[in-house]
Amino acid sequence: xxxxxxxxxxxxxxxxxxxxxxxxxxxxxxxxxxxxxxxxxxxxxxxxxxxxxxxxxxxxxxxxxxxxxxxxxxxxxxxxxxxxxxxxxxxxxxxxxxxxxxxxxxxxxxxxxxxxxxxxxxxxxxxxxxxxxxxxxxxxxxxxxxxxxxxxxxxxxxxxxxxxxxxxxxxxxxxxxxxxxxxxxxxxxxxxxxxxxxxxxxxxxxxxxxxxxxxxxxxxxxxxxxxxxxxxxxxxxxxxxxxxxxxxxxxxxxxxxxxxxxxxxxxxxxxxxxxxxxxxxxxxxxxxxxxxxxxxxxxxxxxxxxxxxxxxxxxxxxxxxxxxxxxxxxxxxxxxxxxxxxxxxxxxxxxxxxxxxxxxxxxxxxxxxxxxxxxxxxxxxxxxxxxxxxxxxxxxxxxxxxxxxxxxxxxxxxxxxxxxxxxxxxxxxxxxxxxxxxxxxxxxxxxxxxxxxxx
Numbered sequence: 244x245x246x247x248x249x250x251x252x253x254x255x256x257x258x259x260x261x262x263x264x265x266x267x268x269x270x271x272x273x274x275x276x277x278x279x280x281x282x283x284x285x286x287x288x289x290x291x292x293x294x295x296x297x298x299x300x301x302x303x304x305x306x307x308x309x310x311x312x313x314x315x316x317x318x319x320x321x322x323x324x325x326x327x328x329x330x331x332x333x334x335x336x337x338x339x340x341x342x343x344x345x346x347x348x349x350x351x352x353x354x355x356x357x358x359x360x361x362x363x364x365x366x367x368x369x370x371x372x373x374x375x376x377x378x379x380x381x382x383x384x385x386x387x388x389x390x391x392x393x394x395x396x397x398x399x400x401x402x403x404x405x406x407x408x409x410x411x412x413x414x415x416x417x418x419x420x421x422x423x424x425x426x427x428x429x430x431x432x433x434x435x436x437x438x439x440x441x442x443x444x445x446x447x448x449x450x451x452x453x454x455x456x457x458x459x460x461x462x463x464x465x466x467x468x469x470x471x472x473x474x475x476x477x478x479x480x481x482x483x484x485x486x487x488x489x490x491x492x493x494x495x496x497x498x499x500x501x502x503x504x505x506x507x508x509x510x511x512x513x514x515x516x517x518x519x520x521x522x523x524x525x526x527x528x529x530x531x532x533x534x535x536x537x538x539x540x541x542x543x544x545x546x547x548x549x550x551x552x553x554x555x556x557x558x559x560x561x562x563x564x565x566x567x568x569x570x571x572x573x574x575x576x577x578x579x580x581x582x583x584x585x586x587x588x589x590x591x592x593x594x595x596x597x598x599x600x601x602x603x604x605x606x607x608x609x610x611x612x613x614x615x616x617x618x619x620x621x622x623x624x625x626x627x628x629x630x631x632x633x634x635x636x637x638x639x640x641x642x643x644x645x646x647x648x649x650x651x652x653x654x655x656x657x658x659x660x661x662x663x664x665x666x667x668x669x670x671x672x673x674x675x676x677x678x679x680x681x682x683x684x685x686x687x688x689x690x691x692x693x694x695x696x697x698x
Contacts, residue, residue, distance in 0.1 A: 260382045262443035270375040273434025276427040278407020283423030291347035308365035310604045317597030326439045332369040333435035339364035340428035344421040373596035394526025397577045471586035474641040475579035476602045481637025483606020488614035488630040513562045517569025525574035534582040539642035545571035546634030553627025
């Protein structure tokens with residue numbers, strides 16, 4: 244690859260795409276809310292009710308409705324377009340967060356209303372992450388550039404998930420914990436409004452209605468896309484299970500070695516740092532193998548690294564081992580999103596990304612619960628091995644799927660035409676919709692532009 248090619252496909256080139264910086268910044272502003280919210284809700288409800296058990300239950304309700312209904316909300320974006328679907332969702336979500344903050348501002352709040360409002364807020368959470376990834380697919384003109392865009396998006400989200408709790412920690416020094424919920428509501432409302440008003444999103448028309456107007460001509464493609472989506476969803480669930488278990492196992496490990504809880508935070512920070520570095524390097528590499536080949540390889544190495552972390556003799560060694568494992572987290576998840584995008588017909592691409600999101604988040608919740616049960620009964624080394632083994636098994640199960648059942652043999656993502664795959668400059672976004680790829684990887688003639696779509 245020449246120097247000019249490398250420059251054309253760099254991270255800077257991603258941000259030079261038409262309206263990319265404006266749209267990405269708006270989406271990140273809204274997504275910062277999700278990084279702040281879990282801790283804000285936990286602290287606020289604990290103060291309002293005086294019970295950690297109640298706070299944990301209400302936070303779990305909020306998370307459960309958010310995860311379970313994510314594909315439904317993404318389907319609304321696919322059907323009605325990002326402007327008509329995302330903005331009402333964000334306004335309802337922000338309003339419910341405001342109600343939750345008001346109801347829990349003072350101690351002594353009744354539990355039932357708090358739980359009801361929290362569950363309703365989770366159900367209305369706008370899918371800004373999947374929407375942004377959908378816009379990346381529309382903005383980029385070739386597979387390699389889409390890979391870099393997805394890697395940049397994943398790394399930015401990792402930073403948000405780390406910085407969100409830090410911002411909450413700073414905020415509670417000067418204001419009640421409920422102020423964190425209010426700030427989260429303002430962030431998601433303002434970020435979503437700026438996102439849908441971006442020219443890259445504003446004129447997008449829903450693709451689902453156009454696809455339905457074509458009748459059943461593409462029903463076979465939709466069935467194949469659904470089957471192919473199983474691979475990234477299963478792998479994402481396995482990665483989530485391992486990561487959720489790792490949070491608790493790291494805490495148990497440092498406690499067993501007579502260190503304070505703050506040491507666990509440093510170990511988990513090493514996991515995030517490794518993931519950030521791995522994500523940036525993954526996006527910078529011009530891979531010869533396709534996403535369907537890379538995904539099981541990355542997740543097998545990730546699982547083995549997590550299992551090996553249980554052999555660490557001390558916390559210092561554990562930190563290094565966890566950082567090495569983290570090196571494969573962002574690449575594995577980024578590749579899962581790429582593969583989901585390949586598998587999905589254009590009118591279902593937002594939902595495809597949301598299903599991967601749901602699998603990761605549900606896996607994290609299930610992994611934490613499972614690790615708690617195992618850690619009370621088995622040696623920690625065995626628990627680490629079990630955690631990594633789940634990811635390895637998920638990767639191996641998907642690796643043995645036949646190619647025709649796993650989806651179309653695409654290169655990397657769907658947005659590029661044959662010309663862009665040959666290395667031409669990606670076209671600027673224009674009011675005329677780009678001819679999208681079908682599940683088979685050939686241009687379709689359906690009208691409309693693709694709709695927008697993590698957490």
